[in-house]
Amino acid sequence: MKVQVLFFGATADETGEREIEISLAENVKANQAFAEIIGKFPRLAQHKLLFAVNQEYANGEEIIREGDELAVFTAVSGG
Amino acid sequence: METIEADEWVTGKIQLQVENNLFEMELTVQANPVKPQRMLPVFQQITNLYVEFGVAATKSEGKNISCKKGCGACCRHFVAVSEVEAYDIAELVEKMPEPRRSEVKERFNKALTHFTETGWIERFENCAEYSDKNTLEVLSDYFKEGVPCPFLVDESCSIHNDRPLTCREYLVTSPAENCQNPTRENIDLVKLPVRPMGNILELGQKKPVNGLNVVPLIASLKWAETNADNFPEKTGEEWMTDFFQSVTKGEIPQESATD
Numbered sequence: 001m002k003v004q005v006l007f008f009g010a011t012a013d014e015t016g017e018r019e020i021e022i023s024l025a026e027n028v029k030a031n032q033a034f035a036e037i038i039g040k041f042p043r044l045a046q047h048k049l050l051f052a053v054n055q056e057y058a059n060g061e062e063i064i065r066e067g068d069e070l071a072v073f074t075a076v077s078g079g
Numbered sequence: 080m081e082t083i084e085a086d087e088w089v090t091g092k093i094q095l096q097v098e099n100n101l102f103e104m105e106l107t108v109q110a111n112p113v114k115p116q117r118m119l120p121v122f123q124q125i126t127n128l129y130v131e132f133g134v135a136a137t138k139s140e141g142k143n144i145s146c147k148k149g150c151g152a153c154c155r156h157f158v159a160v161s162e163v164e165a166y167d168i169a170e171l172v173e174k175m176p177e178p179r180r181s182e183v184k185e186r187f188n189k190a191l192t193h194f195t196e197t198g199w200i201e202r203f204e205n206c207a208e209y210s211d212k213n214t215l216e217v218l219s220d221y222f223k224e225g226v227p228c229p230f231l232v233d234e235s236c237s238i239h240n241d242r243p244l245t246c247r248e249y250l251v252t253s254p255a256e257n258c259q260n261p262t263r264e265n266i267d268l269v270k271l272p273v274r275p276m277g278n279i280l281e282l283g284q285k286k287p288v289n290g291l292n293v294v295p296l297i298a299s300l301k302w303a304e305t306n307a308d309n310f311p312e313k314t315g316e317e318w319m320t321d322f323f324q325s326v327t328k329g330e331i332p333q334e335s336a337t338d
Contacts, residue, residue, distance in 0.1 A: 008107045009090040048127070048213055055087045055109065057120035061174075071088065073107035075124050078142060 031060030108315025152258035159293035169303030186229035
């Protein structure tokens with residue numbers, strides 16, 4: 001099945017993409033889907049990431065369906 | 080605060096100066112109005128950042144953090160959650176698969192029944208301020224009952240990624256065994272630049288239970304069931320503005336840029 005993945009801010013900078021489409025196995029959980037995305041863009045792993053599924057922050061347990069919209073964000077800190 | 084908009088989400092860059100430390104954060108939040116519960120992952124992440132900073136600063140002073148996985152001593156302390164978190168915890172439990180959901184609900188029920196029957200809940204409802212000697216005694220008495228958090232499994236938190244803000248903020252450098260008999264004198268908390276739990280409380284509307292403005296974790300399911308969720312819906316940017324206004328106790332200079 002195909003889903004859309006959006007990148008914002010630093011994750012868009014790291015991937016060089018704002019929006020991509022990826023193929024996933026049926027009924028995968030969100031944490032598996034996001035692991036696949038990080039596998040595709042390993043530089044994302046350098047960041048602390050927040051994920052969303054269909055405009056809501058995800059805790060990883062969500063079941064991903066055909067046509068869902070995933071999003072990947074980052075938070076950075078200094079001090 | 081600088082923001083970039085993109086359909087359903089807004090990405091903002093925030094700079095927060097706390098004493099001599101500058102915190103720079105990039106946060107992406109909902110562009111459409113949402114309940115504050117939907118913002119909790121952001122508040123949790125902000126809390127994690129401050130905790131990481133506090134831990135690093137503590138270690139740089141040569142101190143070690145005593146907290147580790149498998150030590151659940153603090154999981155028998157009184158845990159206060161904000162109204163926002165109480166609704167979120169109830170939702171989290173409702174989404175658990177069976178039989179876990181029923182098991183967790185039963186643990187909540189047993190704990191609340193215990194503290195109701197011993198009269199502790201009534202004493203808690205009469206607490207007015209944290210500075211009162213009576214309040215400190217009531218909170219300390221909770222621990223003496225030895226009732227574990229309903230989410231504690233094998234002395235570890237079973238909702239670690241979703242745990243309340245106050246649990247994230249509680250880290251000690253004093254010996255772990257002191258947490259078995261905590262007093263103000265024998266517990267050394269890790270100093271954090273900001274404790275977001277206090278700011279999340281200000282997003283609440285009611286005065287839950289008493290003047291402390293918190294809900295006991297063990298009462299959160301009942302709280303959510305018996306109190307209608309009247310929180311307003313605001314955009315993520317508005318919630319973040321409320322939050323950082325609470326942190327800074329003042330106006331936030333804004334600098335906006337549109338994609």
